[in-house]
Amino acid sequence: MTHTPHRRGADRTEAIMRTTLELGQEIGYAKLSIEAVAARAGAGKHTIYRRWSSKGALLLDSLLSLNEPGLDYPNSGDIVADLRAQIYTAVDLLARPPFGPLFQALIGEAQHDPQVAAALNERFITPQADKTVARLKAARDQGQLSSGFDLDLAMAILSGPLYFQLLITQEPLTHEYVDRILHALFAGMGPQPQP
Amino acid sequence: MTHTPHRRGADRTEAIMRTTLELGQEIGYAKLSIEAVAARAGAGKHTIYRRWSSKGALLLDSLLSLNEPGLDYPNSGDIVADLRAQIYTAVDLLARPPFGPLFQALIGEAQHDPQVAAALNERFITPQADKTVARLKAARDQGQLSSGFDLDLAMAILSGPLYFQLLITQEPLTHEYVDRILHALFAGMGPQPQP
Amino acid sequence: MTHTPHRRGADRTEAIMRTTLELGQEIGYAKLSIEAVAARAGAGKHTIYRRWSSKGALLLDSLLSLNEPGLDYPNSGDIVADLRAQIYTAVDLLARPPFGPLFQALIGEAQHDPQVAAALNERFITPQADKTVARLKAARDQGQLSSGFDLDLAMAILSGPLYFQLLITQEPLTHEYVDRILHALFAGMGPQPQP
Amino acid sequence: MTHTPHRRGADRTEAIMRTTLELGQEIGYAKLSIEAVAARAGAGKHTIYRRWSSKGALLLDSLLSLNEPGLDYPNSGDIVADLRAQIYTAVDLLARPPFGPLFQALIGEAQHDPQVAAALNERFITPQADKTVARLKAARDQGQLSSGFDLDLAMAILSGPLYFQLLITQEPLTHEYVDRILHALFAGMGPQPQP
DNA sequence: GGTTAAGCGAGACGGTACGTCCTGTCTTGTC
DNA sequence: GACAAGACAGGACGTACCGTCTCGCTTAACC
Numbered sequence: 033m034t035h036t037p038h039r040r041g042a043d044r045t046e047a048i049m050r051t052t053l054e055l056g057q058e059i060g061y062a063k064l065s066i067e068a069v070a071a072r073a074g075a076g077k078h079t080i081y082r083r084w085s086s087k088g089a090l091l092l093d094s095l096l097s098l099n100e101p102g103l104d105y106p107n108s109g110d111i112v113a114d115l116r117a118q119i120y121t122a123v124d125l126l127a128r129p130p131f132g133p134l135f136q137a138l139i140g141e142a143q144h145d146p147q148v149a150a151a152l153n154e155r156f157i158t159p160q161a162d163k164t165v166a167r168l169k170a171a172r173d174q175g176q177l178s179s180g181f182d183l184d185l186a187m188a189i190l191s192g193p194l195y196f197q198l199l200i201t202q203e204p205l206t207h208e209y210v211d212r213i214l215h216a217l218f219a220g221m222g223p224q225p226q227p
Numbered sequence: 228m229t230h231t232p233h234r235r236g237a238d239r240t241e242a243i244m245r246t247t248l249e250l251g252q253e254i255g256y257a258k259l260s261i262e263a264v265a266a267r268a269g270a271g272k273h274t275i276y277r278r279w280s281s282k283g284a285l286l287l288d289s290l291l292s293l294n295e296p297g298l299d300y301p302n303s304g305d306i307v308a309d310l311r312a313q314i315y316t317a318v319d320l321l322a323r324p325p326f327g328p329l330f331q332a333l334i335g336e337a338q339h340d341p342q343v344a345a346a347l348n349e350r351f352i353t354p355q356a357d358k359t360v361a362r363l364k365a366a367r368d369q370g371q372l373s374s375g376f377d378l379d380l381a382m383a384i385l386s387g388p389l390y391f392q393l394l395i396t397q398e399p400l401t402h403e404y405v406d407r408i409l410h411a412l413f414a415g416m417g418p419q420p421q422p
Numbered sequence: 423m424t425h426t427p428h429r430r431g432a433d434r435t436e437a438i439m440r441t442t443l444e445l446g447q448e449i450g451y452a453k454l455s456i457e458a459v460a461a462r463a464g465a466g467k468h469t470i471y472r473r474w475s476s477k478g479a480l481l482l483d484s485l486l487s488l489n490e491p492g493l494d495y496p497n498s499g500d501i502v503a504d505l506r507a508q509i510y511t512a513v514d515l516l517a518r519p520p521f522g523p524l525f526q527a528l529i530g531e532a533q534h535d536p537q538v539a540a541a542l543n544e545r546f547i548t549p550q551a552d553k554t555v556a557r558l559k560a561a562r563d564q565g566q567l568s569s570g571f572d573l574d575l576a577m578a579i580l581s582g583p584l585y586f587q588l589l590i591t592q593e594p595l596t597h598e599y600v601d602r603i604l605h606a607l608f609a610g611m612g613p614q615p616q617p
Numbered sequence: 618m619t620h621t622p623h624r625r626g627a628d629r630t631e632a633i634m635r636t637t638l639e640l641g642q643e644i645g646y647a648k649l650s651i652e653a654v655a656a657r658a659g660a661g662k663h664t665i666y667r668r669w670s671s672k673g674a675l676l677l678d679s680l681l682s683l684n685e686p687g688l689d690y691p692n693s694g695d696i697v698a699d700l701r702a703q704i705y706t707a708v709d710l711l712a713r714p715p716f717g718p719l720f721q722a723l724i725g726e727a728q729h730d731p732q733v734a735a736a737l738n739e740r741f742i743t744p745q746a747d748k749t750v751a752r753l754k755a756a757r758d759q760g761q762l763s764s765g766f767d768l769d770l771a772m773a774i775l776s777g778p779l780y781f782q783l784l785i786t787q788e789p790l791t792h793e794y795v796d797r798i799l800h801a802l803f804a805g806m807g808p809q810p811q812p
Numbered sequence: 813g814g815t816t817a818a819g820c821g822a823g824a825c826g827g828t829a830c831g832t833c834c835t836g837t838c839t840t841g842t843c
Numbered sequence: 844g845a846c847a848a849g850a851c852a853g854g855a856c857g858t859a860c861c862g863t864c865t866c867g868c869t870t871a872a873c874c
Contacts, residue, residue, distance in 0.1 A: 143335025
């Protein structure tokens, strides 16, 4: 048996993450095993365990490597248009393999593994939320939103229904649905009587 | 060796579900195994597999057996008060072991297992959503909400941020947060200038 | 579901034994299970266990039911010819499915299960051996064999090599081999010097 | 939890075989399970399956490890004395646990499992038979046996009755019985009148 | 001739073991 | 010293049978 010379460090890291995404896309996260990733990547298991502490940690890194720069906000001056553009982009990312299904599975994993949950929040969720809040804050500072506008709650109302649809009802996310949420947030639901 | 006579059907079903909840509470869903449930319940593994096709299916039934009648809505005439009361109850249920953590884990499992996702929706999510929508519709029919009020979207805005907090940021759900959401929904976010 | 009327006693016994032989022939003794016999025979497992204490006991009865009268000896006056005829018959029986392979498997089972070993000896081996010894004794009494002729040993020399070939080397038993044994027994091996 | 470092290869092989013999002696072959051997030996089941394809294969190796050099023949010049000595040794080996009962069970297994039968023949039966035949042939070459002496048949007459007693009647093998067989083989049965 | 006990098919049940898969740790030898 | 390869202990999987049991239905035997 001949051996291809062992390449080191970043080289191996990258190959393993690429294989993880490939294999995850082919057989799904549930059936993905570190054993199989190692075999397919031509890597020793040790080489994987040296870098990642669990399947979830490996997948998180692999997914983030797909989206290095993150989803950045335009700032055209029109807060609604900017939010819409950004959320469209996010929704499109989630609709497209391999990101969508694997990201969904990763959130699933986070429900069983606190380390994954923490890392996911720290590395993806919070940064995205922060950008949204920052964009909203800019609009409020510019007087486009009332001074009492609840930035965090607005972020939650923008995100929550989408995650609900992704994780719970598992129906496809549409631009039209994003529009309805945006409209409700900024124009109100129009409930006649005052509560 | 003497044998206690085997008790049948519902008897065994109930014992297995009770054991599942006990063990799930003790060691967590991730470490829960059908093997261990069988051993603790004094049941053969086949007796479990005969009833449930997976760990997720078993847990779903076990959890639902805790909440037989479901969360029912009061109808005091005051839509906001009624929603508040009902959501408080739901949030309290989620805050209390064993339901909370196991329900969360079950949603996690639903991300890997379409059967669990479907069953969860059919048996828990959809019925609850339907009740909320029905209560909102009654209010709209009585003129308490504008005729254009988007019932489904309202339901999503009420649920989404809570599930977001449960599943993503994994912070505790508080009554105060529920109040903020309700206020936003019915009083609006107040984005003064341009809608 | 319609029920064929349950037939009793000997009827069921016979159906189960017939199924045992059928199934044993199809899939071999090793893979034969009481479960499968019951299913194929349309019998309850209890009905089998009521009659036989083990797979081996069931097979023994099933095999013996094939050979009810036993292998009886001719007595033509010529002891060698009579033995030859009888052993040819036995060897032919062993060469023919379903008896041969299942009988062999039954002896295999007897090595693990003393009850089967005892029953096999009592119901098959000893009666056959007794007949052989009786025929030899008649010949000795008629002066065809020396008065010191060791009847039991002769029986063992006739049977042993055949069972050796059946069980150990597992080569087919031939009439030619029977002839060689008979010749050695009655004409001697012809070893020159006196021991 | 601390881990003793895993010892490799021959070390594990030997420990597993030793445990197999121990456990086989304690509870008998029929009740012996690979599961139990693994547990007692502190080995993973896979470590056993990696080496042996079945319980029978494991037992065969384990037994042969007890009798590494095999049963070798003396050659004193006296063929009868040499055979007697060698067969006494074999009979004594079979009379003594753990070899006897487990060897008997292994032959039983060989009736259900062709792989075991083949391996048993190749690794134990045939080599022993060859030695016997070789010793007989030496005697014949030296003129101690007639030139027409049937070596293979003699071997079968020496072995057959003993295996018959071991496997079929399951009575203990005695030196006295060996003597009777040897006498019959070399002095003849003495059937006076018609050969 | 109606009742009743036994036989029966069906299959649930607790259990044991199977043979497989994967985990996370380790050892070995190569580069 | 990083690495590929893979052995190793261990745990769980889902399946197959074991022998015992419960359940109703059917049938023969006895009142």
